[in-house]
Structures are given as C-alpha cells and as structure tokens.
Amino acid sequence: MIGFLFKRLLWGLLVLIAVAVITFFLSRVVPADPAAFLAGQNASEATVQRIRTEHGLDRPLPEQFASYMVGLAKGDLGESIRTRRSVSTDLGQYLPATLELLIVSFVLYLAISFSLAVLAARHPGGAVDGSIRLITMIGTGIPVFWLGMTLQFFFFYKLHWLPLGSRFPIRETAPPVITGFLLMDSMLAGSLSAFLASLKHLALPAATIVINLLAVGTRLSRAALIQEQGRLYVRTARGKGLSPRRIMFKHILRNALSPILTATTMQFGYMISWVILVEVIFDWPGIGLYAYQSFQVFDYSPVIALAIVSTAGFVIINLVMDLLYPVIDPRVQSVGS
Amino acid sequence: MSASTQPSRRMITRPKGVLLPLALLVVVILAAFTLVPGLIAPHDPIALAMADRLKPPNFTHIFGTDEGGRDVFSRIVYGTRYSLGVAIVIVFASAVFGVIYGAVSGMARGGIDNLMMRVVDLFFGFPALVLALAVTASIGRGLDSVALSLAIIWWPGYARLVRGEVLRLRERPHVEAARALGVSEITILRRHIIPFVIQEVNVRVTTDIGYALVAVTALSFLGLGANSPTPEWGLLIRDSRSYFGSAWWYLVFPGTMIMLTATAFSLIGDALASRRNA
Amino acid sequence: MKLRNGILGVALGLLMSGTSYAAFADDASTFVYADAGEPSTIDPAKANVNWEFTVTRNIYDRLVDFDLDDPSKLLPALATEWKQDGKVWTFKLRDGVTFHDGSPFDANDVKATLDRLLKIGQGQSYLVDDIASVTVVDPKTVKIETKAPTVFLASNLSRIEMLSDEDIAKHKDDLGQAWFNENANGTGPYEFVAWTRGTQIELKRNDKWWGKFPEKPFDRVLDRFVTDGANRARGLEGGEFDLANFVPLDEALRIGTSSGFHLVEGNNLWAWPAIYLNMDLAPTNNKDFRDALVKAFDYTAMAQSFQGKAEIGRGPIPSWFPGSPEKEEPEIKTDLGAAKAALAKSGLANAKMKCSVPAGFPEFRFAATVLQSSAQQLGVTVEIEEQPFVEAITAIKSDKSNCFVLGNANLSPSDATKFFSAHYLKGGFYNSGKFFDQTLQDLVAKLPTISDAAERGKLLRQAADIVVDSHYIIWTARPKTVVPEPDRIAGYRIDPAEYINARFWEMHSK
Secondary structure (H helix, E strand, C coil), X not given: CHHHHHHHHHHHHHHHHHXXXXXXHHHHCCCCCHHHHHHCCCCCHHHHHHHHHHCXXXXXXXXXXXXXXXXXXXXXXXXXXXXXCEHHHHHHHHHHHHHHHHHHXXXXXXXXXXXXXXXXXXXXXXXXXXXXXXXXXXXXXXXXXXXXXXXXHXXXXXXXXCCCCCCCCCCCCCCCCXXXXXXXHHHHCCCHHHHHHHHHHHHHHHHHHHHHHHHHHHHHHHHHHHHHHCCHHHHHHHHCCCCHHHHHHHHHHHHHHHHHHHHHHHCHHHHHHHHHHHHXXXXXXXXXXXXXXXXXXXXXXXHHHHHHHHHHHHHHHHHHHHHHHHXXXXXXXXXCC | CCCCCCCCHHXXXXXXXXXXXXXXXXXXXXXXXXXXXXHHCCCCCCCCCHHHCCCCCCCCCCCCECCXXXXXXXXXXXXXXXXXXXXXXXHHXXXXXXXXXXXXXXXXXXXXXXXXHHHHHHHHHCCHHHHHHHHHHHHCCCHHHHHHHHHHHHHHHHHHHHHHHHHHHHCCHHHHHHHHCCCCHHHHHHHHHHHHHHHHHHHHHHHHHHHHHHHHHHHHHCCCCCCCCCCCHHHHHHHHHHXXXXXXXXXXXXHHHHHHHHHHHHHHHXXXXXXXXX | CHHXXXXXXXXXXXXXXXXXXXXXXXXXXXXXXXXXXXXXXXXXXXXXXXXXXXXXXXXXCECEEEECCEEEEEEECCEXXXXXXXXXXXXXXXXXXXXXXXXXXXXXXXXXXXXHHHHHCCHHHHHHCCEEEEEEEECCEEEEEXXXXXXXXXXXXXXXXXXXXXXXHHCCCCCCHHHHHHCCCCCCCEEEEEEECCCEEEEEECCCCCCCCCCCECCEEEEXXXXXXXXXXXXXXXXXXXXXXXXXXXXXXXXXXXXXXEEEEECCCCCCEEEEECCCCCCCCCHHHHHHHHHHCCHHHHHHHCCCCEEECCCCCCCCCCCCCHHHCCCCCCCHHHHHHHHHHHCCCCCEEEEEEECCCHHHHHHHHHHHHHHHXXXXXXXXXXXXXXXXXXXXXXXXXXXXXXXXXXXXXXXXXXXXXXXXXXXXXXXXXXXXXXXXXXXHHHHHHCCCHHHHHHHHHHHHHHHHHHCCEEECEEECEEEEEECCEECCCCCCCCCCCCCHHHCEEC
C-alpha cells in the first residue's frame, strides 16, 4: 500500500516536471517581447533594455529555464509581468473562484446526470430514455462559448433573471474573504442574501459547464444502472420485498457510482479547458481568465502555472479515486494488495 | 443479461427511426458543403458588399449578412471545409496514431505497457486549451496549429481504448488457441485483434468528429485558430460578438450549424454502437 | 441523517447569526464604470493604457487642465498661472491643496514627481522628456527649464499627474515602483479605496477637493474590469453598468438611440484605424507599391462600416487638432486606375503581403479586410493574422509582417510633434514600419521652438506632406466616437486625445 502510494506520487511528480518543461519551452519560442509590454508603449529602447535585464529576459534560455526550475522546486511559480505580483499570490486569489465553480458544477453534474440516468434506466429503450439521450447529446454538441452567450442572452438580457457575469452583485460589498469561496464566506458572514446572490451568479456559468458534460455522465450512469438492476442481489432484494426506492438508493446507486467517478476523473482535463472558456465569457475572476489574459501579453509564468496546477489537480484526483474505490465499492479489491 | 434489462431492439430503434435518417441527411448535406460549396452557396463568401451590411435574413440572404455585407449562409457553406475538415483530420490522425500506440502497448504488456500508459496519463492530465495556447504561441495562429494541438491531446483516448480492447481480446479462447498453435504475435494482432478493435474505434471516431468540431471552433473563438476572412464557423461566432445585440442572425446560425453537425455525428456513432452490440 | 441535520443546523445558525457585515447597502450614489481591462499598474509614471488612466486621472491632479471642446485652450488646475520665457517656464501653484493623506501640496511635490517620472522613463514621460531641470523657487513657485525652448510644455503637463514628495521619499529604494504600482495618494477628486484583483478598483469622492463637483455627484465609483466588449455593451444596456469603455460601434449606436439612453459624440484619434506599411520588407518597401495600395483602398467601404459617422482623412493630423493643416491638404480618394498604373510601375504584380492586426478591435480587423479586398482587385494577396497587440507590433518591427493596423493616439492635447515622434520619427514606438526621413526629423525638432503660430502651421503642413507623400500610412476613414450614456446620468464628455476619458468628477446623476 505504502509502496503503491510512493510509486504513484513519484510518477505524479515526474508528470508535473514534464508539463513544466514542455510548457516552458513552447511558450518561450514566441517572437514577442514581454519587456516591451512592461515598459509601456512610449518607453525608449534603453528603458526596455533595462527592464529586460531587471526581469532576466535577456539571459540565455537554458539559464532562464534553470532558474525557473530551481524556483519551482522551492514552490516559487515565478512573477507575473502583467499583474506585477508573484504568481503564487495571484493563484491564491484566483484559484478559489475557479474551484468554487468547478465544485458546484461537479456536484450538479453528478446529481443531474444521475437523476436523468435513473429516469432513463427505468424503461430502457422507452420514449423517456430516447429523449434524455437526444437532449444530452445536443447539450454536448453545443459549443460551450455559444451556449454561454445564449444563456446570457435569455436569462440576463431578455428575462433579467440572472446576472451577466462575475461572482457577486456589482454595487454590493462582497463578504470579507476568509476561504475565498463566496458561498462559504457568505455563510460565515451570516448573510443569507449574500449567499443567495453568490448562487445566482454561479447559476449560468455552472449550467454551461454541466450541460456540456451531461451526455457522458448520463450515458455511463445509465449503462451502469441497467447492469446493476440485472444483478442477482437486486433481484434478491426485490424478492425480499424491499421498496424500489430503497433498492435504488441503498444498493444500485452505490455500486453504479464507481464507473461514473472513473469516467469523470478522466474528463478533468476537458473540464479545465471548458472552465477557461466559461470564465472568459462570464468574466469569472478565476485562474482560467487570469491565464488567458496573461497569455495575451506574453506573460508566460501564469500560463505555465495553470498547466502545472491543473495537472497536479488531475494527478491528485486520480490518486484519491484509486484510494476511494474500495470504500465506495467493496467489491473492488484494495489497491496494491 | 436477463430479459428484463436487455433493452428490446424494437424499443431502441423507435426513437431513432426518425432521428437516424435525419442525422444521415445532415451528414450528406455537410459532405456537399465540403465538396462542392460553389454549387450551393448563392454568394461569394469573401467579397465585400457594403450596401448589404448587417441585413437580417431575407429571400436573397436566408441567414442574413455580416459586417461586410457578405452572405452568412454562403460563409457557413464555405466554412464547412475548414471547421469540419480540420475536425476530421484531427480525429483520423489521432485514431491512426492511437491505434498503433495502444496495440503495441497492449501486446507488449509488462513494464513497457506500464510506461507507455503512464505517458498516456500525462496527456490526459494536460488541459487542452493550455496546450493550444502554448502551441499557437510557438508556431503562430492558424488552423494548422489548432489541428496539431488538438491531435496531441486527442490520441491518448484512442491509445487507452485500443489497449483495453487488445488486453481483453488476447484472453479470448480463440486467440489463446492460435497462440498455442504457434501463430506469431504479429499475425494474431492482424487477424484476430485489429479487425475487432477497428469496429470499436469506428464508433469512437464518428462521435469524436462532432466533439473535435466543437473544440476546433472553441479555439478559433478564442482567436487561436483560423484567420480572417476564412469563414471558419468558430471565427464567425467570434466576429459576430461585436454585433450581438444588433444582428442576432450572425451569431445564431453558425452556432446552430455546429450544434447540428456535432449532434448528427453523435447520433450516428450511437447507432453504430448499438448495431455492434446487438 | 443526524449528521446531515447537524450540518444544516450549523449552516442556518451561521446564516442567522447576523454579524456586522451588510452586503446590501443603499447604492444610489454609486457609479459603475465598465473598463476594458485591468490595470497592470496605477503608478502615474507608468500608466499608459486607457484603463490605467481611468484610475490615475481621477485620483491625481495635474498642473494645468485643458478645454475638451478646444484643446488649445489651457485651464488652471494645481497651477493657477504660468508663463514661458525662452527655455524657462514658471508655474504659480494653488493654495490650500492637500493630498488624500492630509499632507499639503507644494513645489517640492512637483519637483519630486517630475524627477521621478524622467528617471523611470516610461508611461507618459515622453510628453515632457525635453525637461532639463526643475527648481523649487518657493513653496508656491516652481521653475522648469527645458533643453530647448518649447511652446508646448504647459499643454503637455496637462497629462502629468502630481504625486507627493513624501511618498516618493518614503519608498525611494526602487523609485517607489513597488508601492505606487498598487497604492495611490493624490490631490484629485477621487480617493483610492481598494483594488480587488481580477474584479474592480473602488474609489470614493474626495469632498476636500479644491475643484467644484456638479450637483448630485457620485460618492463611490467602481471601476470594473470587463474584458469582453460584448459583455460591456450588454451590461450597459441591461443597467449593470452606468458607462462603458470601448463599446463596439454598432452596439453603441443602437444602445444610444434606444429608449433610456442618449448618444454623446465627439472627436477622437484613437478609433481611427491607420494601416502602417513596412518600409523595410518587400513588397511594401517599394514606394510605388505603397502608392498603389493607398490609391486602391476602398475608403467608402470603411466609412460605410462606421455607418457613415466618419470622414476620410487627408493626412496624419485631423482637422480638429489645434493648428491642423488638413483643410489645405489634397483629398485622398480611391482611384483604381491610378492604383493599377502605380502597381505596373512598381513591377510587383501578383505580390503577396502579410498584415498583423491587434486582436479585439472590430474596426482594425475590418480595415485589414477592406485592404485585403481592395488589394485583390490589383491582383495583390493580403494575408491577415489577428494577434495580441504586443505580438502584432513585434511581427512588423521584426520584419515578419508587411503591415500593421493601429489607432493613432496622441495624449498631448495640442502638441502635434509628440504625435510625429511616436509615429514617424526614428525609434518611435508606433513607428512600426520603420519610417525615416531626415527633413522630417529636423522639422519636428524645430517646431516647438517657434513661437509664431502661423509659422508653426506652415512647418506642420510640410511635415504632414512628407508623411503623406511617402505613402507610409493608409489613413482609413476617421470615425466620430460615439458613447451611449443612460438618461439617468449626465456629464460625460469625450477627450479628443484619449479614446474615452471617464472624468468621474464631471459625472452626476439627474
């Protein structure tokens, strides 16, 4: 068990280093000069040169790389040229926004795809099943940016039900930052109205992500449910006269959960990409928007940091999943044994 | 599986009875758009016609016009070649590479297999968009860099799928028997494994074309893909954003095309899958 | 079940506990401005894009102000009177002005600010880089000596924000760069409150300001960072924002003419797309080829894309700029016959060229599209690449591209030479196509030293002609800037030298 964990962690570390190396070199081939941005448009060539030296941009690439990797080993993700702050500070600011959006979307995604799957699996091949399949399929076929814009158009522009973007009503004062998660912070500040306002702001971005992912989750859950329904223990339980509800919640769901979790962890990289788009469209101040804006001015460090952070997230989630399977589904043998 | 859970063929085909032919029709239309756009598009997709600037849909311009007075329908027709074309290239390139990689990994087993699959994991964790940002930064904006970056993140899916299939098929009695008779690994792969794997891959390829299309348009939307005045669908949506409130048609039609196309390919992939399982 | 109830109970308990925090205050006097980007710095010595000026212009004051309706007319601000005597300018400073932290404003602040600005050498320092020395005469008098006599010093100082010498002294290690990047202490109409990264900068009204606010001014201003133009338009129309920067023209016209809104129109350089041609890279290094492009360009199409709210320029200096020679200059018109002749003369039939366009501006993209379609008629192929600004300008500067599209900003309200030095002189940042002409260099150096306005006008005309005759630039149609303002507010005016200046101190509710 310990050996297994160690191996996985070691591999995870290797993956992270590989990602850092790849993104570092890819991003430095760019023919643009971040110092020119930093110096401003009317600075003299001498000033630009001075800034280049200050930021080490005139050093040879291998040297820049070495110092970057040394910094990385110490947990230093570099400086952002655009925000003029350390990337770690910026991430501390923007990561909670992204995590909040991801977590809410993920929970909604699991709940909705599961409910749809339960409906669909009740009469496989029936009209409900067919419609659910078609609708989720269309949801996946809609480009996420277009879906986001369409939702904004109806729910903000036409109906005035939901806000256009951002995390909190503009004219109001957000609750004091404690966790960085607005839903939590609103609760900690004891404000129900702030909590509801944050939820309203989450609605459209989360819906955009969920609608796009729904097809995969629903399809997998449905298949797993149908398979579980046919198993002996379910029939035994049914024979014993347990209520269908109880059978569903106590037995089937539990057993059908693991394939879905596996699939969704594999979708993580996909989800991060969609989150960037969603953040751009909804002006959501998270790491996606942060990295995208930095990219626009050839501020490399945030882009590399996003790659590292999201890969790390992926590695950790997979590791946790490996450890959790035996808990969720006792039929799976404990890993490493 | 017991009778109660095996969905009846009749029930499964019923909703698809209408949908599948519709999906096929969409694909035929898209093929025509791609192959002979000149015969279908009523107007030049590139030439400016300022007098017709931002006109709503009418009899001459069924999808309206854009900021240069160009016919949105004609631009969509000509754009099929770029959007769908690149999506198909990405999926095929990834499938070919992924199949070879996955087959080798599955046949090799042991340490090599393990290592090869770890490499696959690496790509799985890599956020597609970040990779695309980095690739376009280094080789410039264009559909070629879109194709490259998406292919890089797309192939691992196939590699993993194929490896799984190979491992499963190798354990089948007839393969074991062939091996016992001294048939070479290459022949086993070619005769007994690849043909079955290909069936599985076909389903995946069909569905993936739709997803790849969505991804291509997403990158163009962010300004990483096609360049003006290429009528690429994602770029149309990007450009239309400045006229959102004034010209809904400019935004709505390209988006609808992407949605229809992706859904059509998903439906066909679905049909292929259920036919194979039947 | 018990656990779940417990959690719910705690959550509800927290929600009901009611701390001092109140999210929903009365907000009638809050003004929300949707800006196109987040500042990289709010240091007035470095600020150089609109969304940085939004903050610096409102927090700090300048020595002089100028009349937005007549930029050649200067108005008193921190200085109440000034005079030029050859190379020496003397400014008398206003009494009783204090910084937001309570410290008084005097001549030492002016000296410290200018010294620091010139040492840093970024942002707007180019406007006053002809200053040789600053001398404190007494607390209320400051003398500024320039390297050569210049008539434009006061006018250019109307852009230079005054900091406190105490702040500069307190953070002198790095010239205060780290501190001023994200802190601000000015004498201006609004005080810096907080910067929520990624979201907004909050300002509050300085009721001790020396100037005069209109009736019903805004007590609190939120400068929101809304990077997407469509979102700015949508939010303005939907009432989330009170005013927005860079709203796409079609949307601005539509919103401004819809009920509940009115249009504010004005002259402005920024939105005027100019196509720069690379003087060093084939085929645009050929003068006849450039001539062919200038004559082939479809100016009418461009004007139509501005819905007719545009005129076609005749040279680098728009007619409304103080001392502009534009009215005497010959018209520039599309003439396909002459264009074909020029192309034949160049011997570059079927040439191919590449154009780099800064992404995010529909007008710029469209200017390139029009060039592409016009060049097509000559048999010339233009390939367009939309790139982030820095990448696009680097492409043409490093000879990877033949052309570049940019608005022609000049922050100086009345000094045309600053405009020339940024765009047409050697080393100018916007001189992306690397234009060089010795006569022009000499003319521009000489212009500020001439005190006779008529004489200056003559030289300006010569300078403009040199640029026009070189066919370095295609001046596409020059639009009126239109800004939709909700009927519930008033006071917005367009600054001709910046795309949008939000002078929060002039805005008020009705």
